[in-house]
Amino acid sequence: MLINEFDLTVEPGERVALEAPSGAGKTTLCRLLAGYLSPQAGVVEVDGAPVSCGRRRRGARRVQLIWQHPEEACDPLLRLDATLSEGLPRGECLHDARPSDLMERFGIAGEWLSRFPHELSGGELMRLCVVRALLARPRYLICDEMTAMLDAITQARVWTQLIEVAEREQLGLVVVSHSPELLDRVATRRVSLAR
Numbered sequence: 001m002l003i004n005e006f007d008l009t010v011e012p013g014e015r016v017a018l019e020a021p022s023g024a025g026k027t028t029l030c031r032l033l034a035g036y037l038s039p040q041a042g043v044v045e046v047d048g049a050p051v052s053c054g055r056r057r058r059g060a061r062r063v064q065l066i067w068q069h070p071e072e073a074c075d076p077l078l079r080l081d082a083t084l085s086e087g088l089p090r091g092e093c094l095h096d097a098r099p100s101d102l103m104e105r106f107g108i109a110g111e112w113l114s115r116f117p118h119e120l121s122g123g124e125l126m127r128l129c130v131v132r133a134l135l136a137r138p139r140y141l142i143c144d145e146m147t148a149m150l151d152a153i154t155q156a157r158v159w160t161q162l163i164e165v166a167e168r169e170q171l172g173l174v175v176v177s178h179s180p181e182l183l184d185r186v187a188t189r190r191v192s193l194a195r
């Protein structure tokens with residue numbers, strides 16, 4: 001069994017670094033936490049309610065996963081305004097105050113929205129995926145090597161903005177990174193997955 005007898009509670013506003021050697025199961029745990037995989041035993045809960053998996057996953061907005069390959073997280077046939085709108089709660093639109101603020105924070109240019117995913121750079125598309133995740137008003141964000149593909153300056157900007165939003169909205173973050181410097185900067189607590 002890859003992950004056994006593991007227990008983790010993430011408080012609102014906490015940023016927990018998940019540490020383990022390569023292949024130990026960090027990405028697998030991230031996918032479990034976000035409801036993309038179903039545990040063979042045990043449960044993932046938000047406020048006492050289980051995070052749903054499978055076809056109903058789409059409705060599980062409270063835990064959002066952002067990982068390092070944004071091109072795999074976007075429908076290549078959808079223009080980016082439709083991709084971004086996937087994150088919006090019913091009744092909200094991209095021109096509302098909160099989406100506009102988030103787009104500005106993360107440097108999403110209006111002209112990108114009529115393009116397709118392959119017409120943005122990897123870093124631009126990743127930032128768009130961060131905004132899409134935040135639009136869903138999650139309680140928790142799971143960041144799996146989220147900024148690994150970015151240059152150091154863009155990485156620092158993204159994290160500065162994300163930490164500001166997370167503190168303001170009291171989001172709980174789980175952060176996976178192979179960069180100890182990044183974890184030193186962003187994490188408020190470290191948890192080891194090592195067996």
Ligand SMILES: Nc1ncnc2c1ncn2[C@@H]1O[C@H](COP(=O)(O)OP(=O)(O)OP(=O)(O)O)[C@@H](O)[C@H]1O
Pocket residue numbers: 002020021022023024025026027028029
């Ligand atoms: N779909 C799958 N089917 C079978 N084995 C898998 C699958 N996905 C991952 N694994 C295996 O599960 C183990 C854990 O993989 P995982 O990607 O969770 O590790 P990780 O800690 O995130 O590694 P890294 O730091 O290298 O990204 C690995 O041995 C991997 O080969």
